[in-house]
Amino acid sequence: MSKSLDLTVAVIAKECLPGRVKTRLSPPLSPEGAAALAQVSLSRTLDTVRLLPARHRVLVMDGTPKAADAVGFTVVAQATGGLDERLGAICDAATGPLLIIGMDTPQFSADHVAPLLHDWSAGAPGLDAWIGPATDGGFWALALRRPDGALIRGVPMSTDTTGARQLARLSARGLSVGTLPELADMDHFSDALNIAAAIPGTDFAHAVQVAAQHMQDSLLLTGVRP
Template structure:
């Protein structure tokens, strides 16, 4: 069976509510503008996942789904307090729903493409894990052939060396890892401008332009 028929793709995201998302964009953006950018990034991410062959498409959501959610996604609630707990729980819940490889991304890389996601899915046919590094020292994608909470729990998140520490955890577990190209997460206004330039046809770029940035 081909990897595209066995791997799930999951987005972990927050409901784009003003004051709860993209708070590092304020200032220069208002809380409402930051939420609009978050929703646009989420729409782009959902669109890329929708266009990628997968056994199942999931959204691990903190909050409630809105009109931005397209058909074809199963929604599961996030569990846990810290980010490492929420990531580990999302992998476990996805695997419980449908045992098999799981590819996970966040809502912060609207420039992600079906080609990159397809590479991640295919890599899990040959490797134990797939990893997408982010320019801020974290990671934008993590895929596991067989999810295990021990691979994530206790890894410091939102830290300059998060990515290195996560890779070390995978290496110490003896996993073979396929590394994807580095992408920029949207955390700051400078990040937003960079990412919009990389994805000029995206909802994100259009929203940033509408906000006059």
């Protein structure tokens, strides 16, 4: 699909600094190793978003992005407050159909949002919203044809029922909702290993392999069997 849609894709992200990002990867990774893997995940996500036929791309950042990551995106600072407040602020700032994606699913591809793009490129879109469930009970993507922060604020975030509660909120407001493929967030190193295995030959898979080898070498140096 080459025609640009009336769609804003917003990526919500955090600057990849050691000790401030993906802290649940450390241990077994060092804080520096966790930040490096987070950076690969973020850059890969942004590269995928650049392939989407969106009219606007926004990087909603906690911190300062690398220059290469900002290319093709309008960079704005995250709002204050909990995740529901920050997502709500993204919705309130949007002026048309909106797709919000996180930085923790490097396996995300254009195919994963193809049903949404197909529906919203039609003359009469069939659905008001789309949600991409995550395996941990949250969601990796949320799309609203008529963004409204009130559709998100107050939904408990980072729980194993967040996705279900967000879906219930949308349905209770009378919205018709489609479901995108379920993806795993990269919260723990075991998640990173599984994601890398699903996308072999990619920069992310290589980064995970390097991180695993570094861990193994460190254990050997300390005389600990891996």
